Every structure is written in C-alpha cells, then in structure tokens.
Amino acid sequence: MITVRNLSHSYSKDGKMAVNDISFEIERGETFGFLGPSGAGKSTTQGVLTGLLKLQKGEVTVAGYDLNKVRNERFNKIGVSFEQSNVYSKLTALENLKYFADLFDVPTRDPHELLALVGLEGREKDRAGSFSKGMKHRLTFARSMINRPELWFLDEPTTGLDPAIAATIKDIIKEEKAKGTTTFLTTHNMYIADELCDRVAFIIDGEIRLIDTPRNLKQRFGQKLIEVEYIADSRPVKETLKTIDDGDRRKLAGIVTSYDIVTMHSKEATLEEIFIQVTGRGLL
Amino acid sequence: MKMLSTYRKEMKIAMRGFYFYIEIFIAVVMLLILLVAIKENPDSKQREYVFYDARPEVVELLFAKYIDEGKIVPAADTEIVMKPASFAVKNRDTGSTVSYSFDSAKTIMARTMREIDVDDGRIKKTIFLLDTEEDVLRLSHSSGQVGAIVSLGDRGTFSYRYILQGYETERLTNLLYVYNARSVDVLEQEMDRQAVRELGSTERLNARESAVPALITFAGSLMGFFIVMSYLFLDKDQGVIRALAVTPATVWMYLLSKTMVIMTTVLISSSIVVIPVMGLKPNYLLFYPFLLATTFAFAAIGLLVASFFDSMSKSFGVLYLLMIAFMLPGFSYFIGSFDPVWLRFFPTYPILYVFKMIMLGKPDVPYVLTASAGFLVGGLAVLAIANEKFKKTLTV
Ligand SMILES: Nc1ncnc2c1ncn2[C@@H]1O[C@H](COP(=O)(O)OP(=O)(O)OP(=O)(O)O)[C@@H](O)[C@H]1O
Numbered sequence: 310m311i312t313v314r315n316l317s318h319s320y321s322k323d324g325k326m327a328v329n330d331i332s333f334e335i336e337r338g339e340t341f342g343f344l345g346p347s348g349a350g351k352s353t354t355q356g357v358l359t360g361l362l363k364l365q366k367g368e369v370t371v372a373g374y375d376l377n378k379v380r381n382e383r384f385n386k387i388g389v390s391f392e393q394s395n396v397y398s399k400l401t402a403l404e405n406l407k408y409f410a411d412l413f414d415v416p417t418r419d420p421h422e423l424l425a426l427v428g429l430e431g432r433e434k435d436r437a438g439s440f441s442k443g444m445k446h447r448l449t450f451a452r453s454m455i456n457r458p459e460l461w462f463l464d465e466p467t468t469g470l471d472p473a474i475a476a477t478i479k480d481i482i483k484e485e486k487a488k489g490t491t492t493f494l495t496t497h498n499m500y501i502a503d504e505l506c507d508r509v510a511f512i513i514d515g516e517i518r519l520i521d522t523p524r525n526l527k528q529r530f531g532q533k534l535i536e537v538e539y540i541a542d543s544r545p546v547k548e549t550l551k552t553i554d555d556g557d558r559r560k561l562a563g564i565v566t567s568y569d570i571v572t573m574h575s576k577e578a579t580l581e582e583i584f585i586q587v588t589g590r591g592l593l
Numbered sequence: 594m595k596m597l598s599t600y601r602k603e604m605k606i607a608m609r610g611f612y613f614y615i616e617i618f619i620a621v622v623m624l625l626i627l628l629v630a631i632k633e634n635p636d637s638k639q640r641e642y643v644f645y646d647a648r649p650e651v652v653e654l655l656f657a658k659y660i661d662e663g664k665i666v667p668a669a670d671t672e673i674v675m676k677p678a679s680f681a682v683k684n685r686d687t688g689s690t691v692s693y694s695f696d697s698a699k700t701i702m703a704r705t706m707r708e709i710d711v712d713d714g715r716i717k718k719t720i721f722l723l724d725t726e727e728d729v730l731r732l733s734h735s736s737g738q739v740g741a742i743v744s745l746g747d748r749g750t751f752s753y754r755y756i757l758q759g760y761e762t763e764r765l766t767n768l769l770y771v772y773n774a775r776s777v778d779v780l781e782q783e784m785d786r787q788a789v790r791e792l793g794s795t796e797r798l799n800a801r802e803s804a805v806p807a808l809i810t811f812a813g814s815l816m817g818f819f820i821v822m823s824y825l826f827l828d829k830d831q832g833v834i835r836a837l838a839v840t841p842a843t844v845w846m847y848l849l850s851k852t853m854v855i856m857t858t859v860l861i862s863s864s865i866v867v868i869p870v871m872g873l874k875p876n877y878l879l880f881y882p883f884l885l886a887t888t889f890a891f892a893a894i895g896l897l898v899a900s901f902f903d904s905m906s907k908s909f910g911v912l913y914l915l916m917i918a919f920m921l922p923g924f925s926y927f928i929g930s931f932d933p934v935w936l937r938f939f940p941t942y943p944i945l946y947v948f949k950m951i952m953l954g955k956p957d958v959p960y961v962l963t964a965s966a967g968f969l970v971g972g973l974a975v976l977a978i979a980n981e982k983f984k985k986t987l988t989v
C-alpha cells in the first residue's frame with residue numbers, strides 16, 4: 310500500500326534533515342506504527358506521504374500513486390486524521406462532515422452514523438466552535454473516515470483524550486482493521502502501538518532504527534523481569550530483577566530464602582523499555 | 594458540484610460571521626448619509642455683482658416682486674473691501690477695449706440678496722447690489738465672479754451687460770447671449786487666463802450621485818480585499834486548509850470560492866447603495882460585470898498578500914500601506930486639480946472613472962468591457978500566483 314525508498318526531507322537549505330534517507334513498506338491491510346520521540350520526524354514523514362509536504366527526495370508510492378506525479382484523485386482512497394483538530398468552527402458537526410463528503414468522488418459514509426460512532430450523537434446540530442477539545446478531536450477523527458479510506462493516516466489519534474474516549478477510538482481502529490483498512494499510525498504511546506500495530510518502526514533523529522512486529526521485538530530485546538517486594542529490617546523493599554542475569558537470579562534466590570516476601574510478579578518488557586534499550590533514549 | 598457546495602459552505606460561514614453584516618450595515622449607513630445628509634445639489638457658492646442702472650424705486654419694486662415670489666431672500670448687508678487694481682475690459686461685440694485703473698482702496702456696504710431655487714429651496718447664488726458700474730468691474734475682476742450691469746431700457750425692458758472672465762465655456766457665453774444679453778462685455782485678463790479643467794461629466798452627476806462611484810470602489814472592492822484576508826486567516830487559524838489539502842478538492846477551488854463569497858457580498862452591498870440613489874440612470878448590464886471583475890481582482894490581491902503571512906496581525910503593516918495606496922486615487926477623483934500621472938497606475942484609478950462613466954448612463958461600452966476583461970484576467974493571474982504560494986506554505 311505504501312512503499313518508501315530513500316526518503317529525505319529538509320525544512321531548510323543548510324543540510325539539516327528532518328527525515329534522512331528512510332525506507333519501508335506497508336502491506337495492504339496492515340496497521341503500521343510509527344514510533345519516536347518528539348522531533349524525530351514522524352509528522353514530517355506523514356506530511357510527505359499525505360502530500361501536505363512536497364516530496365523532495367526519494368521514491369514514494371501511496372495507494373498505488375507515485376508521489377512524483379501529483380494526482381489529487383488519490384485522496385479518494387485516503388483518510389487523514391490530524392494531531393491538532395481542524396474543523397470549521399462556524400459549521401455544525403453535521404455540516405462539517407456533509408461538506409467534506411461532497412468533496413469526494415466515491416461513495417461516502419453517513420455523517421449521522423459517523424457522529425454516533427465517535428459518541429457525538431445529539432450534538433449534530435451544534436457548531437463545532439462550541440465543542441470541547443476532545444469533541445473537536447473526535448470530529449476530526451470521524452471526518453477522516455468519511456470516504457471509507459483504504460489507507461488511513463492517524464497522527465496521535467488518542468493523545469490527550471480521556472481514557473474512555475481513547476478506548477472507543479482504539480475499538481474503532483480495530484474494527485477498521487478487521488474490514489481490511491491499511492493504517493499508518495503515528496504515536497508516542499507504546500501501549501497503543503503494542504495493542505494495535507502489526508509492525509512498528511522506531512524513528513529517531515529522522516532515521517529508522519528498526520522495523521519489526523511488537524512480538525518479535527519483545528522476544529529479541531525483552532527479558533522477563535521479576536518484581537519482588539519484601540521486608541528487610543522491618544522496612545518494605547522493592548526490587549526488579551532480570552531473569553536472564555545470573556547475578557539477579559542468585560540475588561532473587563537469596564531474597565526468597567532470607568526475607569518475608571510481600572508480593573512477587575513476573576513482568577514482560579514493554580515496547581517503551583525496548584525502545585530505550587534500542588535507541589538509548591526515552592519516548593518523551 | 595464540489596465548487597457549488599464549497600461556495601455554499603463559504604457563504605454559510607460568511608453569514609455566521611460578523612464581517613458580512615458589517616458590510617451590509619456600512620452599505621445601509623452610506624445609503625442613509627447619501628439620501629438624508631447630502632443634498633442632491635448643495636448651496637452654490639457662486640456670487641454675482643450687480644449694478645442696476647435705474648431709479649431706486651424701480652429697483653425696490655422689482656425686488657419686492659421677486660421676494661414675494663420666493664425667488665429672492667434678503668440677507669444682511671456685506672462689507673466689501675476693494676483693493677487698488679488696474680485692468681482692461683474688451684467688448685466682445687464691438688471689439689473696443691477700455692482700460693481702468695483704481696489707485697486707492699475702497700470699502701463699501703453692499704446690499705445682499707440670495708437667489709433661491711423655488712423647487713428645492715437651495716441657494717443658487719448670492720447677489721451683491723452695488724452702487725456704481727465701476728464697483729461691479731472692480732469686484733468682478735478681483736473675485737473672478739460674474740458681474741452684471743442691468744439698465745432699464747425704453748419700453749420697460751431690461752438690458753444686461755455681463756462681465757465675464759474670458760475663460761467661461763462657450764456654452765455659458767452663448768446662453769447669456771440667447772437669454773438676455775444685448776451686449777456682453779468680456780473682462781479679458783491675460784494673466785488670469787489659467788487652464789480650467791473641463792469637468793464635462795461632473796456637470797451631470799449631482800453631488801449625491803458623484804459620491805457613489807467612490808463609495809462602491811472603496812466600500813466594495815477595497816473592503817473585499819480586507820475581508821477576504823480575514824476569512825483566510827480564520828481558516829488558517831483553524832487549520833482547515835490542511836484538511837482540504839488531503840481531499841480531491843484543489844487549493845485553487847478553495848481560493849476561487851473565497852473570491853466568490855466576496856463578490857456576492859459586494860454585489861449585495863453595492864446594490865443597496867446604487868439602486869436607490871441612481872435609479873435607472875446607470876447601465877446595469879455594464880455595472881455588474883465591471884463591479885464583479887474588479888471585486889474579484891481585489892479579492893485575489895488580498896489572497897496573494899495573505900499567502901505571505903500566517904496571521905492577520907503580521908500582515909497589518911502591508912495591509913495598511915496597500916489600503917492607503919488604493920485610496921490615493923480618491924483624492925484625484927474629488928479634487929480635480931490633483932491628477933499626477935503616477936496615480937493612474939493605481940488600480941483604483943481606472944475603477945473610479947469607469948464607475949463614474951457607468952453611473953452617468955453613457956459609458957464607452959468597448960472601454961468598460963475591455964477594462965472588465967482586464968481586471969478579470971489580472972485577477973486570475975494574481976490568484977494563480979497565490980495558489981502556487983499557498984501550495985508551498987501548507988505545513989504539517
Ligand atoms: N515547519 C517546519 N519548519 C522547520 N522545521 C520543522 C518544521 N516542522 C518540523 N520541523 C523540524 O523537523 C524535525 C522533525 O519534526 P516532526 O514534526 O516531523 O517531528 P515529530 O516526530 O512529529 O514530533 P512530535 O512528536 O513532537 O509531533 C524537527 O527537528 C522539527 O524541528
């Protein structure tokens with residue numbers, strides 16, 4: 310669905326690259342996570358793929374269209390949800406969706422149904438300007454589905470939303486995935502990525518460090534951890550120990566035989582911990 | 594279809610914002626000012642110096658009759674100071690010249706009358722009744738106003754002698770001949786023979802009507818230039834341009850729909866002013882195409898300017914300078930003697946004059962059509978540049 314070969318992008322002429330020679334492919338139906346800290350080049354990459362930024366260098370095809378030849382009709386197959394909501398504040402929720410529906414040449418979804426899907430039923434006739442931040446975000450998100458996109462770009466779809474709404478959005482993404490929609494998901498949030506993505510790419514300083522499935526990543530880099538809480542000198546102590554480390558294993562055995570254990574859990578490494586391990590940096 | 598729903602959407606947004614109503618409100622206020630505050634024909638500042646070569650009783654009788662009929666209203670006597678002067682007067686009929694020379698200053702109290710237009714009550718001119726023929730000559734010379742010497746002839750008929758400045762239009766001179774002149778003395782003043790701008794057309798637009806071309810140029814096109822920028826920055830603030838950029842709709846269509854909204858607004862606001870004031874006098878078949886073409890061009894300029902900035906406040910300096918520049922030709926329009934050549938390169942200059950031409954109802958049709966086409970093509974070119982500019986400044 311997307312092929313990217315040696316894509317580079319710079320905002321200035323001084324040779325400072327926002328995105329530097331990246332390559333990857335996304336299969337039809339795949340949910341692809343694009344993970345990286347702030348300023349890594351995630352939005353820049355998405356900008357080039359969605360045509361908001363001009364392709365400067367590299368070979369990119371999106372939904373079967375070569376980006377070196379600009380064709381506006383490709384947007385009939387594409388949906389884009391923005392990190393910052395951008396809706397017409399003077400139009401109602403319904404008018405916003407209806408207007409955008411008119412811009413596509415393909416059959417579109419029923420605006421009422423979409424509004425209900427994101428929990429905005431009953432607010433159809435209210436102007437978007439009167440909406441809360443989260444509601445505007447949901448409207449922006451709903452709008453990205455209006456043309457039943459085959460390829461869906463989501464920039465931070467759940468950031469800043471309350472947990473219940475974030476869960477709804479996550480469910481909608483899963484549903485779309487089940488229908489076969491290809492999704493390019495940009496996020497800081499490793500839990501979302503872990504839960505939704507077939508494959509993730511780690512991007513930092515404009516370069517992709519690795520691409521793999523969350524499962525493989527955990528097998529390759531994750532170690533089982535044991536979190537143990539015990540009483541030493543009448544004070545509670547908490548420690549996290551690696552099961553593959555000999556020293557840690559001996560220490561654990563010592564703790565178990567010498568002290569009173571309060572709690573003991575085994576824990577899987579998170580994508581976040583793997584990210585830190587691979588890139589030497591945190592996600593925020 | 595996309596264009597239509599984009600236009601409908603833009604109109605909806607415009608009608609939910611306050612700029613639209615401001616434009617309409619301004620148009621209504623302008624209309625009220627024109628209809629209530631500006632008289633169609635304001636009081637004339639024209640003065641006339643007259644000497645009646647007749648017995649005082651006859652003159653009194655004559656004025657009593659005029660005052661009775663409401664044609665003349667007496668006013669307080671006026672103190673007039675005459676400076677020393679020397680000049681020559683040439684009789685047009687005979688060709689003979691008489692020289693005059695007055696060495697001392699003279700102060701008189703002149704009886705003052707105002708001639709009133711019986712139809713609308715405005716003052717047509719102020720008449721000063723002088724005691725001697727020489728005073729008429731002196732004052733007519735120093736003020737550049739018409740002087741008249743009226744003598745009572747044999748069978749109760751009046752004979753008039755007019756003192757003119759020598760640069761009056763042929764039309765006026767002939768008129769005086771035809772109406773009442775037996776002989777007309779023309780005060781030739783070589784040194785005062787300045788070129789007088791022929792405001793041929795102004796003569797036929799009354800004061801109220803001649804304000805209309807300026808109002809539609811400045812409150813229409815220029816306002817559109819300003820408002821289109823504010824609409825655009827509103828969209829930029831909301832980020833909707835980016836949302837549109839990822840649909841099959843084009844930036845071009847988006848910009849075009851903005852200009853159409855401005856054209857609609859200006860169409861409404863201009864009609865509010867033009868139709869009640871001008872009635873059927875203008876050629877509307879030329880007026881509307883020209884109005885729309887110029888408004889389009891100005892909206893395109895507004896969009897181009899907006900493409901260089903990311904907020905209204907940042908664009909303010911440039912916006913302000915452009916507004917002033919576009920208003921400059923207004924000075925030339927209202928002050929006939931101010932008409933430097935460089936001013937003609939300002940787009941509002943031809944607009945003012947074409948509107949005036951159209952308002953008069955006798956426009957030069959090919960010229961107006963060419964000008965309309967010119968503004969349309971120019972507008973399209975400017976919009977095309979703005980389009981390229983916008984495509985580049987869209988960011989993630
Ligand atoms: N409009 C712009 N002009 C100049 N530089 C920019 C612009 N947008 C981004 N950059 C630079 O490009 C680099 C990549 O930015 P980008 O927005 O792609 O990061 P990101 O991964 O999306 O970050 P975030 O998680 O904060 O959204 C950064 O160094 C940023 O400063």
Ligand SMILES: [Mg+2]
Pocket residue numbers: 351352353392
């Ligand atoms: Mg970003």
